[in-house]
Each structure stands twice: as structure tokens, then as C-alpha cells.
Amino acid sequence: MKRDLDNLMEERDLDAILISGSGHDNPALYYMTNGASLLHGHVLKKRGEKPVLLCSPIEREIAATSGLTVVNMSRYDYLGILRETKDQLAAAIELYRRIFADLGVSGRVGFYGTEDRGRAWVLLNALDAQLEDVEVHGDFDVTPIDRARTTKDEAEVERIREMGRRTCLVVEQTIQFLKSHRVQDGILVQADGTPLTIGRTHKEIGRRIAEQRMEDPEGIIFAIGRDAGIPHSKGNPQDVLALGRSIVFDIFPREAGGGYFFDMTRTFCLGYALPEIEKAYQDVYECMEQVIAAYQVGVEARRYQQMTCEFFERRGHPTIASDTQTESGYVHGLGHGVGLAIHEEPRFSDVPSNTDTIQPGHVFTVEPGLYYPDQGYGIRIEDVVWIDPAGRVQNLTNFPKKLVIEL
Incomplete structure (x- = not known):
């Protein structure tokens, strides 16, 4: 159950977890958002704290139905980052850097949800290499969210x-x-x-x-x-x-x-x-x-x-x-x-x-x-x-x- 997540994170020595991807056919995100019908989103949970939902400004009202604290992604100015970097991977790295700095995330972070396998591999390796205060973690077998859902x-x-x-x-x-x-x-x-x-x-x-x-x-x-x-x-x-x-x-x-x-x-x-x-x-x-x-x-x-x-x-x-x-x-x-x-x-x-x-x-x-x-x-x-x-x-x-x- 959700109440077990902090203990499950502690067992894996996780300081935070980030669940991302489509709001459809993504059980981990559906679970963490209490079924909010999002097209796309991120849920960030730090160990010992309540999760927050990051969403596009066009989905802010749908996100509010989750019952979670909602963070509007417009505050990180992804479009401005993309115009400056002119590179999608570099822009994604900078976006995550801003999110983690804003929300006080550091240490060992587990990444979960759905994403194209090749794209996820490239992104997570880049984040692990370039975010100095974050260690990227993944699970090959049962994730802490899987275990909570059991x-x-x-x-x-x-x-x-x-x-x-x-x-x-x-x-x-x-x-x-x-x-x-x-x-x-x-x-x-x-x-x-x-x-x-x-x-x-x-x-x-x-x-x-x-x-x-x-x-x-x-x-x-x-x-x-x-x-x-x-x-x-x-x-x-x-x-x-x-x-x-x-x-x-x-x-x-x-x-x-x-x-x-x-x-x-x-x-x-x-x-x-x-x-x-x-x-x-x-x-x-x-x-x-x-x-x-x-x-x-x-x-x-x-x-x-x-x-x-x-x-x-x-x-x-x-x-x-x-x-x-x-x-x-x-x-x-x-x-x-x-x-x-x-x-x-x-x-x-x-x-x-x-x-x-x-x-x-x-x-x-x-x-x-x-x-x-x-x-x-x-x-x-x-x-x-x-x-x-x-x-x-x-x-x-x-x-x-x-x-x-x-x-």
C-alpha cells in the first residue's frame, strides 16, 4: 500500500523517487496520482515527505483532482531552455537540474514509469553523468511502487x-x-x-x-x-x-x-x-x-x-x-x-x-x-x-x- 513506500524506499536506500510518463497504460503513475486522467506527468516523492505532482500548465486542473500538491512545470521554462540549448537532451538535463534544485532533491533517486527504452537509457545515463548531486537508480525486477501496489x-x-x-x-x-x-x-x-x-x-x-x-x-x-x-x-x-x-x-x-x-x-x-x-x-x-x-x-x-x-x-x-x-x-x-x-x-x-x-x-x-x-x-x-x-x-x-x- 502507499503507506509502505517510505519503508520500501529506505530498504533500497532511496532518497527520492520520480515516476514519469504517459497518464495512460502507466500503472505506477496512475497509482501515485490517484487515477488523475493526465496525458503526461511526473510525481516526485522524497523519503519521509508527501509526493508532489508536476504537470503541464494545460493540465493543471486535471492534476488538481489527484489530491496531490501540484507544481506547474511552466516555472522551469522548458521552452526557454530548449531555445537556448538548441538540443533536446541538453534541455532535458537542464530541466531536471532545475526541478531537483527547486524541490531540494539530492542523493540516490529511483526513476520509474513508462518511456521508450532507448530514450530512457540515453536520458538516465546522461543525468547520472551530469547531475553532480544525484545518483540515478533503477530496478530490473520489482520496483518499490510495484511492491506497494502488491x-x-x-x-x-x-x-x-x-x-x-x-x-x-x-x-x-x-x-x-x-x-x-x-x-x-x-x-x-x-x-x-x-x-x-x-x-x-x-x-x-x-x-x-x-x-x-x-x-x-x-x-x-x-x-x-x-x-x-x-x-x-x-x-x-x-x-x-x-x-x-x-x-x-x-x-x-x-x-x-x-x-x-x-x-x-x-x-x-x-x-x-x-x-x-x-x-x-x-x-x-x-x-x-x-x-x-x-x-x-x-x-x-x-x-x-x-x-x-x-x-x-x-x-x-x-x-x-x-x-x-x-x-x-x-x-x-x-x-x-x-x-x-x-x-x-x-x-x-x-x-x-x-x-x-x-x-x-x-x-x-x-x-x-x-x-x-x-x-x-x-x-x-x-x-x-x-x-x-x-x-x-x-x-x-x-x-x-x-x-x-x-x-
Whole structure:
């Protein structure tokens, strides 16, 4: 949470942090500005002090909605600097020099946010070389802002819960849309007799997402048959909706205009399911129930990935625990944090560098799956859960898990 930032900065020996970039698709800046809808901005926080927001004069009123102290960038006269230096890099260095001098920044400064990688590399190296009182710092792995965002307060959880309610409604509307079609020769057909396709279903889902004041910047997964056996295949738009084949529907929308994500997956078959699909589905379902029941505060997150692999291997499925390159069976991680980014901490990967432990305030997915593309099917079930302040697991995904959609 934001209240942890000073301690996180102290752990990294940071005297200040600067978060910069676009106001869109920039979770760190969105988080620090409390969702102010800026085109571009900077948030500067000195350790032990409240953050300030630096913005263009044309965005000063939007910036004021952040609740932060606002510093108008016009006071640093960037245009005048640029006219004098006639060089964008030199002007940027002088701009930062003026900002840091004005706000009393010196020492070790962490730089975060979004920027073109090449441009950021040039700028940060130049700042490190030319600003005598500033040591530029960056993080390759989890940043202090990432770590603060890992635990959600109750206001954040309520926004995610509301997103879950809307997302579940879209899934139900999609199922009703499928059921509204008639069956002909083993496939769903539209009123004009043409087959219902994956592409047409994608369009319907997109419309329903928009109606719920959400957006899908990462797209959706609605894939059938072999494509369902490839975890991140979004589905072939030309494929028809055939009975008896597994369909993986993974939907991960965000609040319209930027904000918090939700993420859920259901797998179903239209009309009936083949025995091998029924068995795989039951294995995934039972694995999920067992893992959710086992979550405990303080336990390493990677232990639950190990538990999942052990469960599936006992059921005779290959997993990435025994073959890190397998493309059949259980082939991915158990889950990930959800918030202002669709994938964030905590991480569940079973690698030595993952030291995340389950903590109150964590919001994350649980998404075991089995994938057999050569046999023409895949299964994944996914819920979002929250570890509440008392350490209890609360499932934020209020939607049934049922394999067969009766037509």
C-alpha cells in the first residue's frame, strides 16, 4: 500500500523517487496520482515527505483532482531552455537540474514509469553523468511502487470486486448469446443459417464489455478445440462453434479509461463433453479447490505452484515441474497478482528468485489448466481471490463452474 513506500524506499536506500510518463497504460503513475486522467506527468516523492505532482500548465486542473500538491512545470521554462540549448537532451538535463534544485532533491533517486527504452537509457545515463548531486537508480525486477501496489486497501478491493461483478455479467450474457442460436449439423447457426463463428462471438463479447463501462486493452481469449489447447491463443475468427468441443473463455477487462483489471476463465462445451474432456475438467476443478483451501498467510507463493504440479502428476499429466519445455499437460504458472496491471505481484513461479509470500491485501488469480492441443482440447478455470485483513481467502469471482452448456 502507499503507506509502505517510505519503508520500501529506505530498504533500497532511496532518497527520492520520480515516476514519469504517459497518464495512460502507466500503472505506477496512475497509482501515485490517484487515477488523475493526465496525458503526461511526473510525481516526485522524497523519503519521509508527501509526493508532489508536476504537470503541464494545460493540465493543471486535471492534476488538481489527484489530491496531490501540484507544481506547474511552466516555472522551469522548458521552452526557454530548449531555445537556448538548441538540443533536446541538453534541455532535458537542464530541466531536471532545475526541478531537483527547486524541490531540494539530492542523493540516490529511483526513476520509474513508462518511456521508450532507448530514450530512457540515453536520458538516465546522461543525468547520472551530469547531475553532480544525484545518483540515478533503477530496478530490473520489482520496483518499490510495484511492491506497494502488491497489497490492496479495501477501496481498491471494492473496485476490483465491482469489476468482477460486471465481468461475470458479461460471461453470463455471452452464454445466453450462445444458447440463443439453433443447432444444425452439430454446429451453432445464426438466424440466416450461417455458422456462428469465433470472430462473431468476439464482437458480441466486446460489445457487452463496453456496455458495462469496461475496456479490453489486452483483448480476450475465446478459443475452441486445438486453439483451446494453446493457453494464450485468442481463437481463430473463422472457426465455427461446434458441439462437444472445449471452449476456453478467458476475459480480463479493465475499468474504462484506465484503472483496475479483473481476470476470470471458464471452460465449457456446447451440448455435451467427450469423456476425456470431462476427466481433464474434473482434474482441473479438483486441483483448484484443493489449492484455494490451502492458501495461508506467510507461505511462499511458489509452494502452491509446486502443489499444483504434484497434484496433476499424481493424476498422470505432464507438468513443467518435470519437463520445463512441455507443451502438453500443465504448462504455465498457477496465477498472478491483479490490479492496475493485469499481471503483477505476487508471483507464483517456482524459481529460486521468487521469494513472494502470501500476505493480507493480496489479490491474485488461481488458474490451473490442462492443455492437449494434439488431442484437440484445453481446459482452464480461473478465479480471483483476495486475502482479507484477517488472512482469510475471499473469492471475488461469483460465477458457477459448469462444463456443459445445455442447448
